[in-house]
Amino acid sequence: MSIFVTRSSMPSYEDYIKEIKSIFENHHLTNMGPVYKKLQHSLMEYLDVPQLSMFVNGHMALEIVIQAMGLRDSGGEVITTPFTFVSTTHAITRNGLKPVFCDIKPDDYTIDPEKIEALITDKTVAIVPVHVYGSICDVEAIEAIAKKRNLKVIYDAAHAFGVKYKDRGIGCYGDAAMFSFHATKVFNTIEGGAVTFSDESLRKSLHSLKNFGIKTEEYVDEIGGNAKMDEFRAAMGVCNLKNIDNCIAARGAAVHRYNERLSSVKGIQLMTVQPDVTPNYAYYAVLFEPSKFGETRDDVYERLKTNDIFARKYFYPAINEMDCYKNSNNEETPIAAEISRKVLTLPMYADLTIEEVDRICDVILTHKNS
Numbered sequence: 001m002s003i004f005v006t007r008s009s010m011p012s013y014e015d016y017i018k019e020i021k022s023i024f025e026n027h028h029l030t031n032m033g034p035v036y037k038k039l040q041h042s043l044m045e046y047l048d049v050p051q052l053s054m055f056v057n058g059h060m061a062l063e064i065v066i067q068a069m070g071l072r073d074s075g076g077e078v079i080t081t082p083f084t085f086v087s088t089t090h091a092i093t094r095n096g097l098k099p100v101f102c103d104i105k106p107d108d109y110t111i112d113p114e115k116i117e118a119l120i121t122d123k124t125v126a127i128v129p130v131h132v133y134g135s136i137c138d139v140e141a142i143e144a145i146a147k148k149r150n151l152k153v154i155y156d157a158a159h160a161f162g163v164k165y166k167d168r169g170i171g172c173y174g175d176a177a178m179f180s181f182h183a184t185k186v187f188n189t190i191e192g193g194a195v196t197f198s199d200e201s202l203r204k205s206l207h208s209l210k211n212f213g214i215k216t217e218e219y220v221d222e223i224g225g226n227a228k229m230d231e232f233r234a235a236m237g238v239c240n241l242k243n244i245d246n247c248i249a250a251r252g253a254a255v256h257r258y259n260e261r262l263s264s265v266k267g268i269q270l271m272t273v274q275p276d277v278t279p280n281y282a283y284y285a286v287l288f289e290p291s292k293f294g295e296t297r298d299d300v301y302e303r304l305k306t307n308d309i310f311a312r313k314y315f316y317p318a319i320n321e322m323d324c325y326k327n328s329n330n331e332e333t334p335i336a337a338e339i340s341r342k343v344l345t346l347p348m349y350a351d352l353t354i355e356e357v358d359r360i361c362d363v364i365l366t367h368k369n370s
């Protein structure tokens, strides 16, 4: 049986049918209907955030919150990480802003706050860091820099659903945070996403920008798009949210087994456990040090594939090595470059069994045992 890198969590068929029954009765299919509102309130509670606006996907949520902050087409620069999914950088660029890549920390792969200040110019308008793999950025150091230099901070929290730091929802940090509810994420609404924020004035703007900039029937004052979450996706979210704690616990059990099997192996670096963080076990990323492990990341990737196990080189290449960004006159980011060449994201999802984790680890360690 093949093992893929991820497998979407789903409710039972009966559960979902029960949840969409009301939609067939009221014909309210989209435009922030009752199921949208139900999910919105449950999510605000679960994520422990004061405000939350839902979107058709995480990418549009990020694109629109950047616009809602008044940064679109300002010609400004945005400091961000090259070690992310390309959506982060595209959201910046598609707003007419210039991404400036800052290197990451070698231990948790998040943006290195000590390298941010050197990249700030009089054109810098914001910092867009990523809580990569669900590991959180140094939110305190980033906030201090942003305050001092008067910059907005928008977190890409696509990986960080349900993560808490010092007992606060991770969406409470920064001016706003974007969560992705894509099928492959810890929590899904098939496709979907949200922005969390505290500034009351952002609420109206987000609401209108995801609906063509329409304020009232006869009044349109902003150039918005269409990025609303519909009722059927919201219903999927309502069902999946009921089971989220079990899903995260099951991921945790798989992570625990991976750690047992891999933590003492020479040449393998595992993710760090961050202090004061309640984790969500979103991804299981492993770094292979060829000189010590005896094989490269690509060797391991290929051997897994031959054994019907599909890991992912996530994230490779680094964003500033991609064709559409490599000419963008960026600072060098050697740590991100190195990690992107050594990292492999192993299968991780709620249904992954301990036996499957063992099978994966057996294949990874084959050459060590032979």
Ligand SMILES: *Cc1c(COP(=O)(O)O)cnc(C)c1O
Residues within 6 Å of the ligand: 057, 058, 059, 060, 084, 085, 087, 088, 130, 156, 158, 159, 180, 181, 182, 191, 192, 193
């Ligand atoms: C998934 C993801 C996104 C985009 O979210 P979608 O819901 O797929 O649009 C953005 N950033 C990161 C880091 C992601 O992993």
